[in-house]
Amino acid sequence: MSKTYNVAVVVGSLRKDSMNRKMAHALIKLAPDSLSLHIVEIGDLPLFNQDQEDTPTPAISDFKHKIKTANAVLFVTPEYNRSVPGVLKNAIDTGSRPYGQSAWSGKPGAVVSVSPGAVGGFGANHHLRQVLASVNVPTMPQPEAYIGNGGKLFDAKGDITEPSTAEFLKKFLIAFDLWIERNI
Numbered sequence: 529m530s531k532t533y534n535v536a537v538v539v540g541s542l543r544k545d546s547m548n549r550k551m552a553h554a555l556i557k558l559a560p561d562s563l564s565l566h567i568v569e570i571g572d573l574p575l576f577n578q579d580q581e582d583t584p585t586p587a588i589s590d591f592k593h594k595i596k597t598a599n600a601v602l603f604v605t606p607e608y609n610r611s612v613p614g615v616l617k618n619a620i621d622t623g624s625r626p627y628g629q630s631a632w633s634g635k636p637g638a639v640v641s642v643s644p645g646a647v648g649g650f651g652a653n654h655h656l657r658q659v660l661a662s663v664n665v666p667t668m669p670q671p672e673a674y675i676g677n678g679g680k681l682f683d684a685k686g687d688i689t690e691p692s693t694a695e696f697l698k699k700f701l702i703a704f705d706l707w708i709e710r711n712i
Contacts, residue, residue, distance in 0.1 A: 530561075530562055531562065531709075532561065532562055532563070532564050533562060533563055533564065533599040533600055533705065533708050533709075533712075534564050534566075534597065534598050534599045534600075535559075535563050535564060535565045535566070535598060535599065535600045535601065535602050535704075535708075536566065536568045536594055536595055536598035536600070536601045536602070537552050537555070537556070537565050537566060537567045537568065537601075537602045537603075537604060538567075538568055538570060538601060538602070538603050538604070538616070538619060539552045539567060539570070539604050539605075540570075540603065540604065540605030540606055540612055540613045540615065540616035540652075540656075541605070541606050541613065541615075542570075542571045542615055546606065547606065547642045547643070547644070547678035547679065547681070547682070548604045548605060548606050548642050548678075549567075549604075550681075550682045550686045551604050551640060551642045551675065551678070551681075552565075552567055552604045553567075553686050554682070554686060554687065554688050554694075554697070555602070555604070555640070555697060555701065557687070558688075558694060558697050558698050558701060559701050560698075560701060560702060560705060562705050563701060563704070563705055563708075565602065568591065568594045568595065568598075569591075570591065570615055570616065570618070570619040571615070572587040573587055573588060573591055573615075573618060573619055573622050574587070574588070575618055576618055576621040576622045576625065578625070581625045581626045582626065588622055591619070591622065591623065591631075592622075592623055592631040593631075595623050595631035595632060595635070596631045598635065599635070599636075599708060599712060600635055600636040600637065600638075600704070600707075600708045600711075600712075601632070601635050601636075601637045601638075601665065602637070602638050602639075602640070602704065603616070603637065603638070603639045603640070603656055603660075604639075604640045604641075604642065605639065605640075605641050605642075605649065605652050605653070605656055606641070606642060606643060606649060606652065607641060607643050607649035607650075607651050607652035607653075608652070610651035610652070610655075611651060611652055611655045612652045612655050612656050612659070613652075616656070617659065620632070620659055620660075620663060623663075624663045630663055630664065632660075632663040632664065632665050633663065633664040633665075634664055634665075634666075635665055636665070636666055636667075636668070636704075636707055636708045636710075636711035636712060637660055637665040637666065637667045637668065638667065638668040638673075638700075638704045638707065639653050639656050639657060639660075639667060639668075639672075639673065640673040640675060640697075640700070641653040641656075641673065641674055641675065642675040642678040642681075643675075643676060643678055644676075644677065644678050644679040645676055645677075646676045646677065647674065647676060648673075648674030648675050648676035648678075649674055649675070649676075650674050653672065653673075653674055666711045668703065668704055668707040670703070671696075671699065671700055671703055673696075673697070673700050675693065681693060
């Protein structure tokens with residue numbers, strides 16, 4: 529009997545109809561049975577303030593619990609100004625504090641970046657990998673997932689319309705499953 533890994537999916541966009549949220553839902557549908565993907569929302573997290581880290585809000589406590597109880601984390605992010613969105617960086621900072629109590633530490637991770645341009649969010653993808661290294665998230669090095677032309681990628685139901693992209697993402701998720709198994 530194979531193991532099913534609980535994977536927290538963190539979407540770096542708050543917009544309901546964002547390409548990255550659509551991608552997260554598509555990945556949930558494409559995931560092999562060995563991966564149980566679920567979105568962990570970050571929109572209700574207050575801005576990180578070290579003065580308040582000893583008295584976390586219910587939103588912070590709930591968020592950290594969901595990350596801590598996951599076996600792994602999958603980040604799906606847009607690129608804002610050649611980097612990650614502030615709301616995503618805030619979630620990472622919030623989950624990593626207080627010092628010595630990081631919810632992220634040791635969780636195998638992977639990154640998918642989606643953008644309307646041809647480069648597929650390359651800058652955000654690599655900046656996020658740098659940040660994840662500092663919070664001890666061993667991030668899958670290959671395959672890398674830079675998904676360009678995201679505005680033309682989904683149908684009205686949010687399904688991926690490009691068969692080669694769907695096939696690539698299935699292979700990406702299989703590789704992530706193996707990465708989790710090796711790093712848990």
